[in-house]
Amino acid sequence: MxxxxxxxxxxxxxxxxxxxxxxxxxxxxxxxxxxxxxxxxxxxxxxxxxxxxxxxxxxxxxxxxxxxxxxxxxxxxxxxxxxxxxxxxxxxxxxxxxxxxxxxxxxxxxxxxxxxxxxxxxxxxxxxxxxxxxxxxxxxxxxxxxxxxxxxxxxxxxxxxxxxxxxxxxxxxxxxxxxxxxxTFILGKTVRVIQDEGELAGRALDVLEDGSLLIETPFGSKRVTYGDVSLRPIQGG
Incomplete structure (x- = not known):
């Protein structure tokens, strides 16, 4: 309706x-x-x-x-x-x-x-x-x-x-x-996420079903529920 x-x-x-x-x-x-x-x-x-x-x-x-x-x-x-x-x-x-x-x-x-x-x-x-x-x-x-x-x-x-x-x-x-x-145009790109507790950098992989952002970092995949995202140059490209 x-x-x-x-x-x-x-x-x-x-x-x-x-x-x-x-x-x-x-x-x-x-x-x-x-x-x-x-x-x-x-x-x-x-x-x-x-x-x-x-x-x-x-x-x-x-x-x-x-x-x-x-x-x-x-x-x-x-x-x-x-x-x-x-x-x-x-x-x-x-x-x-x-x-x-x-x-x-x-x-x-x-x-x-x-x-x-x-x-x-x-x-x-x-x-x-x-x-x-x-x-x-x-x-x-x-x-x-x-x-x-x-x-x-x-x-x-x-x-x-x-x-x-x-x-x-x-x-x-x-x-x-x-x-x-x-x-969501940031997927596949290297991003920086600024949160209250610090900064997280990595490649944006996916927006999960609950709306959170999945980021691949050197320390493994991280699920981000909030934060300010900025794009970072991709190494070698």
Missing amino acids: AIEWRIIHLDEVDSTNEYAKRIAGNSTEGTVVVAKRQTSGKGRKGRSWASPEGGLWLSVILKPGRIDPRLVFVGALAVVDTLADFGISSGIKWPNDVWVSGRKIAGILTEGKGSEYVILGIGLNVNNPVPEWLRESATSVFELTGTEIPLEKVLERLLFHLGGWYRVFLERPDLLMVKVREK
Whole structure:
């Protein structure tokens, strides 16, 4: 059954994720909070996320009955498919970023409260200008296409794909992970993973069924459940 979207449009908010958390208890699944601007947008581990007007900043209230780390991939795949609708080829940088040609174009953040709800936040650079100091690491739809696309059109496509991948997550999570592996461009590459307890380097082998990353290191294969991933040059290549 298709999910019913209820969209709340805001001019400005501290964070769409924080707003969504404040109303989640009394809101139906499929409630979407969209803001023109965020004054305190955030990414993983409390990092700030620049959210000027022109980007697509939204949070979706989902109620799958459990917190599952694979929900972040529902958002990532929806972004990948949405970008493809506008002629842009992209991939997932595990666990929660979408990149185009070595630069970040979107980030996904999931936050939950037990079995009550999960907030799926998505920040997608669409028509917003990318600051000069971020040009080497970030991009936008406008920069890639040279065309300003109406945000409502991007939102419509994003929610269409989000609803489809959410159904796959609920009914066939194994198929979700097949697509995740296909779109995770770091697989087969040498990576560095920075975690709270230290750094781990090796070749990214696979995204496992539970959403964790399998890395081959000089000391054997390691399963990574979180961390910031960066690419490292492969020895001899």
